[in-house]
Amino acid sequence: MWDNRCKIAVSGVGFSQATRSAETPLAAHALQAVKAAVEDSGLAMPDIDGLATYPELPATGHTTVDGISIVSVNCMMAMLKLPNLTWHIQTGSVNIGGAVQQATNALLAGVCKYAVVWRAMHNPRGTYQNLPGAQATGPLQFTAPYGFGGPGQFHAVAYARWLERHNQQREKMATLTVTQRKHGLKNPHSYFKVPLTREEYLNSRMIAHPLCLYDCDIPVQGAVAIVLTTAERARDLKPRPAYLAGYGQRLVFEVAGRIPSLSNYMDAGRSSAQLTWQRSGFTPKDVDVAQIYDGFASSVIYGLESYGFCKEGEALDFIQGGRIELDGDLPLNTFGGSLSTGRIHGLWHIIEGVLQASGRAGERQVKDVNVSFVGASAPIVEGTTFIFVKEPY
Amino acid sequence: MSDWSKVTRPIPVPNELSKPFWDAAKQGVLALQRCQSCGHFQQPPYPTCVNCMSIDLKFEPVAGKGAIYAYTIMYHTGDKRFAPAVPYASIIVELDAAPGALLVGNLLEAPYTEAKVGRRVEVVFQPLNDDITLPQFRLARAGGAS
Numbered sequence: 277m278w279d280n281r282c283k284i285a286v287s288g289v290g291f292s293q294a295t296r297s298a299e300t301p302l303a304a305h306a307l308q309a310v311k312a313a314v315e316d317s318g319l320a321m322p323d324i325d326g327l328a329t330y331p332e333l334p335a336t337g338h339t340t341v342d343g344i345s346i347v348s349v350n351c352m353m354a355m356l357k358l359p360n361l362t363w364h365i366q367t368g369s370v371n372i373g374g375a376v377q378q379a380t381n382a383l384l385a386g387v388c389k390y391a392v393v394w395r396a397m398h399n400p401r402g403t404y405q406n407l408p409g410a411q412a413t414g415p416l417q418f419t420a421p422y423g424f425g426g427p428g429q430f431h432a433v434a435y436a437r438w439l440e441r442h443n444q445q446r447e448k449m450a451t452l453t454v455t456q457r458k459h460g461l462k463n464p465h466s467y468f469k470v471p472l473t474r475e476e477y478l479n480s481r482m483i484a485h486p487l488c489l490y491d492c493d494i495p496v497q498g499a500v501a502i503v504l505t506t507a508e509r510a511r512d513l514k515p516r517p518a519y520l521a522g523y524g525q526r527l528v529f530e531v532a533g534r535i536p537s538l539s540n541y542m543d544a545g546r547s548s549a550q551l552t553w554q555r556s557g558f559t560p561k562d563v564d565v566a567q568i569y570d571g572f573a574s575s576v577i578y579g580l581e582s583y584g585f586c587k588e589g590e591a592l593d594f595i596q597g598g599r600i601e602l603d604g605d606l607p608l609n610t611f612g613g614s615l616s617t618g619r620i621h622g623l624w625h626i627i628e629g630v631l632q633a634s635g636r637a638g639e640r641q642v643k644d645v646n647v648s649f650v651g652a653s654a655p656i657v658e659g660t661t662f663i664f665v666k667e668p669y
Numbered sequence: 670m671s672d673w674s675k676v677t678r679p680i681p682v683p684n685e686l687s688k689p690f691w692d693a694a695k696q697g698v699l700a701l702q703r704c705q706s707c708g709h710f711q712q713p714p715y716p717t718c719v720n721c722m723s724i725d726l727k728f729e730p731v732a733g734k735g736a737i738y739a740y741t742i743m744y745h746t747g748d749k750r751f752a753p754a755v756p757y758a759s760i761i762v763e764l765d766a767a768p769g770a771l772l773v774g775n776l777l778e779a780p781y782t783e784a785k786v787g788r789r790v791e792v793v794f795q796p797l798n799d800d801i802t803l804p805q806f807r808l809a810r811a812g813g814a815s
Contacts, residue, residue, distance in 0.1 A: 403747030408679050417681035418713050421803055422773050423743060423751040424759040432741035433761055440786040485742035485756075534713060535739075535761055535771055 278522055278555035282668035284380045285510035285517035286630040287503045288317030291465045294498030294618050298399055302497060303343040306396035307355055309499035317503040318514030319390060324503075326382055326391030327352055327364040328375040330621075333398050335495075336425070337406025347396040347499070363388040370525045372623045373652035373660025377523050379504050389509065394501035395623035403427065404495050419535075428484035428492055428572065433535060434656065435486050435574035442589035446486045449573050450477040452595050452608075453490045453615055456570070459602065460612020462640035467496055467618040491573040496618030500627055507668055518633035518648065518664040521558065524551030526659035545582025545655025552661040553584070558647055560584040563663075565632045565642045566606055567625035568651040570613040575654040582655050607642045622652030626662060633664035670780050671757035677750045680801055686714040689728035694802045697794050700728040701767055710767035733792025734809060735764035738771060740784040758784035762806055774806040783808060 290312025292305035314321055331346040342351045349364045363382045367374035372395045379391035405427045412420035419425045439446060457472035472490060480489040510517035527547035528540065553559055560583065568579035577591040585606065586594035600608035611617065611628040629650035631637040650662040683691040686702075693700035701710045704718035705725040717724050740760040746752040758776040763769070776784050777793060789809035796802045 403745075405747075407748050407751075410679060411682050412679040413682045413684070415713060416679075417683070417687060419773050420679045421681055421797070422759055422775050422805075423676070423678070423748065423754065423757060424741075424773050426743065426748055426751070427745045429741050429743060429759060433739040433759070436741055437739035437786055482742070482744040482756075484745060487741075529719075535773070 277557045280384050281521050281556065282519040282665065283507050284383050284504060284520045285507045286520070286626075286664065287505055287510045287513045287515055287517050288313045288315070288319070289627045289630060290314070290316055290501045292499040294465065294467050294496045294620065296399065296494075296496060298344075298497045301344050302396050302398045302499070303347050303351055303355060305497060305499040306347040306352065306394050306501075309396070309501040310352070310356070310392055310394050313392060313394075313501035313503050316515060317390075319503065321356060322359050323390050324356070324358055324392050325360045325362045326379060326388030327358075327361065328367070328379045328391060328393045329395065330367045330372040330375045331396070332368075333400070335400050335404045337403075337408065338400040345398040345400065347394070352394070363391070369658065370660050371653045371658035372621050373626070373662070374525065374658075376502070376504070376623070376626060376652075376662070377525065377660065380520060380523065383504060383506055389505060391504045392501055393504065393623065394499055395621050396499035397497065397620045399495040399497045426484070428487045430535065431572040431574055432484035432487045434541070435572075438574070438577060439486055444589070444592050447478060448592040448596065449491060450474045452573055452576060452600070453477050455595075455600050456609045456613045456615050459610050459640055460616025462638070463611045463616065466612045466616045467494060468612070468616050487572060487574065490615070493571050493614035493619040496620065498618060498620050500620055500623050502623065502627060502630065515636060516634040518630040518666070519668045521647075521663040521665045522552045522554070522556030523663075524548040524555070524661045526655065541578040541656040542582045542588060545578055545651070545659055546584070548655065548659045548661045549583040552663055556663040558663055562647045563606065563649045564645045564647050565610060566608050566649040566651075567610070567628045568608065569622050569625055569653050570609055570615050571619060571621070571654065573615065576609070578655050579651040583649070583651060583661065602640060602642055610637065610640050610642060622650075622660070625650050625652050629662060629664050633666050635666065671754040671775070673754050673757075673775070673777070675753035678797060678803070680797055681803075686716070690714065691801060693728065693730065694794060694804050695800070697802070698730050699733045699792050699804055700730050701770055702726050703729045710770040712767070712770035712772055731764055731766040733764070733804070735762045735790060737761070737784060737786055737788045737790055738763040739786060740776070742781050742784065756781055760784055760790070760806060762790055772804065774804065776807070777805050778807040
């Protein structure tokens, strides 16, 4: 087990409003979320001495403007002018989960006391994923000329292979999307406010077969944030903390330009999960509630299978029969997932893992939660995994 | 069948790593980067062998027969250049002679519904302009080898 098991905790969490279009600059959303997280902790802004984020906009073919389409650490520093700042970082290789892990490491190293991690996501005008213009350079020269690289396609190829190799049916995914939306209706921060029916799912238009409209999270403009600190300090703060029992990250490498979704998701997800199980001392059977990244619904399959919740090829059967309901054996994406909150990446999943562990999930609180699991990105892309617990035992 | 006649494709720009691939394609030859130490083929080309870390890499011709490893049918019309071909199949092909090296293509000369994992395909060459010819795929012809 990890020497630092349960030595770091998440305290406050914060949200901005999530809007479909970018009426206000993204920096304002990020600031709103960060302020809310600090306030939720019962701290004042001068207490914050650590900052971390993963700023990238995952859209393609759009210009990057700091404060408008991303919110870098530099931008946040300029806005907050923290008088006691001692540490900051931007991560690249493992998405926002990597920023949370770096903040954890900085707190363990004693180089800061209260770290804020935020994720701000812009929704650019027009098509989200664009092929390049007249010329295809770099890795795109082998994909874009074929009209490959537009919305959903990179994830769709892996899903098609999974379905056909395992003789599975995409219609079974309706259970996941309908159940998540039901959970989302109990989340005041959900973007969608109306139920999704099985019929609506099955009749929805195709984006990139086998991914239909409701398999894709909706791009929004919004931000979320958390405050991390040591377990000792967290106990003196306002909310009940969630203790970090262990974390892991994807260890399988990717070659630039190779079709990422086609690498072995089982190896990638397993590598991150194994670290997490080993460090925390838990197994999948110990998990009371799980958040598994669902930017595309198919990513939940790879998470459930590679993290060890079910066997390879069985995820779409595993989620049936009420198992992922709030009172089921494995309540899943209890905040509604990205499919309900909109595309703000895995910090939302981490926040829900925290809220469930600390008993602060309100109307959607799962009963008797001790062990709360989070897969914060698609295991085949930039996967990280976490376990939060209610008591540091 | 997808209508490709009105589609304007982005033109590949060869670089230091990829130039031999496009030079060969222009001659109607499919050539992939191969490690001279361990024999591993890789696509896209990379500065080192991703299998054994050797830097002794050369492009070698490979037979253009293989199977569909994965595919997607594109319905989204966000890119107006490709909208006339929607719905169209983008396929990922694993060649018999170069396992692990995955090539992207469209499934030409067949309805998009023919795209299925494991379906046999063979390379065809589609000139885009005087400099660039695109390797593409069609269903393997009956009677052909394997």
